[in-house]
Amino acid sequence: xxxxxxxxxxxxxxxxxxxxxxxxxxxxxxxxxxxxxxxxxxxxxxxxxxxxxxxxxxxxxxxxxxxxxxxxxxxxxxxxxxxxxxxxxxxxxxxxxxxxxxxxxxxxxxxxxxxxxxxxxxxxxxxxxxxxxxxxxxxxxxxxxxxxxxxxxxxxxxxxxxxxxxxxxxxxxxxxxxxxxxxxxxxxxxxxxxxxxxxxxxxxxxxxxxxxxxxxxxxxxxxxxxxxxxxxxxxxxxxxxxxxxxxxxxxxxxxxxxxxxxxxxxxxxxxxxxxxxxxxxxxxxxxxxxxxxxxxxxxxxxxxxxxxxxxxxxxxxxxxxxxxxxxxxxxxxxxxxxxxxxxxxxxxxxxxxxxxxxxxxxxxxxxxxxxxxxxxxxxxxxxxxxxxxxxxxxxxxxxxxxxxxxxxxxxxxxxxxxxxxxxxxxxxxxxxxxxxxxxxxxxxxxxxxxxxxxxxxxxxxxxxxxxxxxxxxxxxxxx
Numbered sequence: 001x002x003x004x005x006x007x008x009x010x011x012x013x014x015x016x017x018x019x020x021x022x023x024x025x026x027x028x029x030x031x032x033x034x035x036x037x038x039x040x041x042x043x044x045x046x047x048x049x050x051x052x053x054x055x056x057x058x059x060x061x062x063x064x065x066x067x068x069x070x071x072x073x074x075x076x077x078x079x080x081x082x083x084x085x086x087x088x089x090x091x092x093x094x095x096x097x098x099x100x101x102x103x104x105x106x107x108x109x110x111x112x113x114x115x116x117x118x119x120x121x122x123x124x125x126x127x128x129x130x131x132x133x134x135x136x137x138x139x140x141x142x143x144x145x146x147x148x149x150x151x152x153x154x155x156x157x158x159x160x161x162x163x164x165x166x167x168x169x170x171x172x173x174x175x176x177x178x179x180x181x182x183x184x185x186x187x188x189x190x191x192x193x194x195x196x197x198x199x200x201x202x203x204x205x206x207x208x209x210x211x212x213x214x215x216x217x218x219x220x221x222x223x224x225x226x227x228x229x230x231x232x233x234x235x236x237x238x239x240x241x242x243x244x245x246x247x248x249x250x251x252x253x254x255x256x257x258x259x260x261x262x263x264x265x266x267x268x269x270x271x272x273x274x275x276x277x278x279x280x281x282x283x284x285x286x287x288x289x290x291x292x293x294x295x296x297x298x299x300x301x302x303x304x305x306x307x308x309x310x311x312x313x314x315x316x317x318x319x320x321x322x323x324x325x326x327x328x329x330x331x332x333x334x335x336x337x338x339x340x341x342x343x344x345x346x347x348x349x350x351x352x353x354x355x356x357x358x359x360x361x362x363x364x365x366x367x368x369x370x371x372x373x374x375x376x377x378x379x380x381x382x383x384x385x386x387x388x389x390x391x392x393x394x395x396x397x398x399x400x401x402x403x404x405x406x407x408x409x410x411x412x413x414x415x416x417x418x419x420x421x422x423x424x425x426x427x428x429x430x431x432x433x434x435x436x437x438x439x440x441x442x443x444x445x446x447x448x449x450x451x452x453x454x455x456x457x458x459x460x461x462x463x464x465x466x467x468x469x470x471x472x473x474x475x476x477x478x479x
Contacts, residue, residue, distance in 0.1 A: 023291060024343060025052025025072070025307040026330070027264055030062075031314040033389075033419035034451040036335055038065035040355050041311070044335055045071055047353035048343065054263065054307045056118060058099035066109045074113040074307075075099060077140070079129055082117050085136035092139035093146070101147055111153055115263070116140055119160040119201060121180055130180065133157060134187055141194055154196040157187065158263040161202050161242055164249040170230025171299070174245035175252050188255035200246060201264035201309070204238040204283070208274055209322065221286025233298045239265075239290075244299040260300060264309035269338055270398040271324030281339045284308075284330075285349070292345030315390035315419065323392035333448060334358050359452040365440040366417035366427035367410040381429040382412050389416040399444035410440055411447060418450040 028041060036044075042065055045053065054074040055062070066073050077085065077095070084091045103109035116137045120129035141155040163184060166173040176184040191198055204219035217225035218238050227234035228241055235241040243260065250258055267283040268275040287306075294303040313329035331337055335355020342348045385391070391412050393400040400411060413433045420426040427433045440447040 023294070023303055023305045024050065025054055025074075025305070026050055026311045027054045027056070027307050027309045028311045029056055029314050029317070031317045032312075032333060033315055034333075034421075036312065036355055036358065036451070038062045040335065040358060042066060042069050042071065044311075044331075044353070044355045045069075047356070050343070052112075052305070052307065053311075054115065056115075058095075060099060060102065063099070063103055063109055067103065068107045070110065072110050072112045074115055075111060076115045077117060077136070079117050079120050079125075082120065082129055082132040082136045085116075085139055086132040087135075089139050089142070092136070092143045096140065096143040096147065100144070100153070101149075104149070113197070113199075114140055114144070114153065114155045115158050115199065116155050118158050120157065121163050121177075122160050123162055127179075130183065134183060134190075137187070138190065141190075141196070150194070154194065156191070156196050156199045156261075158199045158201060161200055161246070163200075164246055166245045166248070170228060171233075171235070171241055171244035171248055172231050174248035176249050181253075184249075185253040185255075188250055188253050188258055191258045192255045195259075197259040197261045197305075198246070198250065199261050199263040200243075202239060202242050202262060203265065203309075205267050205274065205324075207238055209272060209324070220282055221290055222282075235298070237286075239287075240297045243297045243304075247297070247299045259302075260304065262304060262306040265306060266309040266328050266330070268324035268327040269329075270327040270400075271319075271392050271396060272322055273397050275324040275327060276397065277339050281341065284341050285347075288342060288345035289347070290345070315415075319392060323395055326390055326392050331355070332446070334360070334451065361418075361422050361450040361452050363439070363449065364422065364435050364437050365410075365447055365449075366414045366433050367436055367440050368406050368413060369432055369434045370406060372432050375432075377430045378409070378432060381432060382409060385412040385416040385429070389419045391415060393445070400446075403442065403445055407440075407442065407445075411445070414440060414447050418448050421453075422450055 026045070045051070046069065051070060052072040052074070053066070054076070056076040057078055058075040063073065063075065085095060100111060100114065103111060117129060117133050120133045137155055137157055141150065144150055144153050144155060162177070163180060164174055164176045166175070175181065188198060190196070208214050208216060208219050215225055218236070221237050223236055225236050227236050235244070246260065250256060265287070267280040269277045269280045291304075291306060296302045296304050308330060310328040310330070312331045312335065313327055313333045315326050315333060317325040319325050329338070330341075330352070331354070335358055337352040337354055340349040340351050342350070343352070389412070394403070394408055394411060395401060403411060413427065413429055417423075417427045424435065427435050
C-alpha cells in the first residue's frame with residue numbers, strides 16, 4: 001500500500017511539474033545575420049519542454065516546420081502590413097489563406113493566435129498605426145471566422161504597457177492613455193465579444209533602464225522591495241503592479257472578462273550596466289517561481305500565459321533604444337544556454353539543453369595583425385566594422401568589455417567577418433587584419449563563429465510569394 005501511495009505521489013508531482021511549464025512560451029525573433037534553422041529550433045523547444053512559440057511574421061517556410069510537433073504557434077503580422085489589411089477585406093482573406101489555413105491539415109501546425117501588428121500604439125510611432133490597426137484586426141478575425149475557425153484561433157494585438165498608466169498613483173488609478181482611450185475601449189470590447197486575449201509586453205528591466213530613481217528591488221521577485229500599498233493591497237514587484245494597472249484599465253473600459261497574456265517578458269544579459277547574466281538569472285529565477293504558483297496577481301488571480309523574450313540573441317536589432325536590444329536571448333545566437341535555470345520554477349537549476357547538430361562555418365577567425373606598425377587608419381577601420389556589425393559586447397560591463405586593446409580590435413574585425421559569412425574580402429581592413437585558425441575567444445569572451453547556410457538563414461533570405469504579395473500591397477496602400 002505504501003508503495004502504491006508513493007507511486008501515486010510521484011505521478012501527481014510529475015503532472016504538477018509539467019503543468020508548471022504549460023503556461024510558458026517563447027518569442028523567436030530573427031533579426032540576425034544568421035538564424036538557426038527552424039528544424040533546430042523545434043528540437044530545441046522540445047528538448048526543453050517549451051510548447052508555445054510566438055513569431056513576429058508568418059513566413060510559411062518557417063511555419064511549416066512546426067507541423068506535427070505539438071507546439072502551439074502564434075503567427076505575427078508586421079506593422080508595415082496593417083494598412084493593406086485594413087484597407088481591403090480581400091487582402092485579409094488572402095492573408096489568412098496564404099499564411100494560416102494552408103497549415104491546418106491533419107498533423108499540421110497548431111496555430112492558436114494571430115498577433116496583428118507589434119506594439120503599434122507606441123508613443124514613439126506618433127500615431128502612425130492608429131487608423132489601421134483595429135480595422136486590420138477586425139478583418140483578420142472575420143476571415144478566420146469565415147473558415148469556421150473563430151472558436152479555435154483568435155486575433156489579438158501585442159501592446160506595449162505604455163497604452164495604459166496610473167500616473168504617480170497606484171494600480172487603481174490605471175486607465176488607458178487619454179489619447180487612445182476611445183480606440184482602446186473599442187478594441188477591448190471587440191476582444192470581449194470574440195473571446196480574444198489582451199496581449200501585453202511588460203519589461204521591468206526597461207523601467208529600471210529608463211528611470212534612475214526606479215527602485216531596483218521592485219524589478220525582481222525576492223520580496224526585498226518596499227511595498228506599494230494601493231487600496232489595502234501591497235505590491236512588492238513591478239510585474240504585479242503593472243498587470244493590475246491593466247486590470248483596472250480593462251474594468252474602466254467595461255471589459256473585465258478579457259483574458260490577459262504576457263506577450264513578452266525577459267531580461268537582457270549585456271548592453272547596459274543592469275544587463276548582466278547575474279541579474280538576468282535573478283529575474284528569471286523569481287519569474288519561474290511566480291509562474292509555478294499559478295496565482296496570477298492580487299486582482300487577476302488566474303494562471304497567466306507567459307512568452308519569454310527572447311529565445312536567442314539577435315545581432316541586427318536596432319540599438320536605438322540601447323545596446324541591450326541585441327542581448328535578450330535566454331540562449332546565445334547558436335542555441336547555447338547562457339546560464340542555469342529551472343523553467344518549472346522548483347529551484348532545481350541546471351543548464352537548459354543546447355541546440356543540437358548546429359553546423360558552423362570553418363574554424364577561422366579574423367584578428368588584428370599585430371605586425372602592423374602604422375596605425376593611422378585603425379580608428380576608421382574600427383568605426384567601419386562596428387557601424388556595420390555588432391560590437392555592443394565591447395561596451396558597458398560585459399565580459400568582452402574587459403578585453404585589452406589588441407583583443408578589442410580583433411573582436412571588432414572578427415564580428416564583421418563572421419556576420420558577412422567569412423567572406424575573405426571582409427578581413428582586410430587596409431592590411432591590419434589576418435585570418436587565423438586558432439580560436440580567438442578568451443576565457444570570458446566568445447568570438448562568435450558564423451553558422452553554415454544549411455543551418456543559418458539570413459533575415460529576408462526566405463521570401464515566399466505571400467510575403468512578396470503583402471509587401472507590394474503595403475507599398476501600394478501608401479499611394
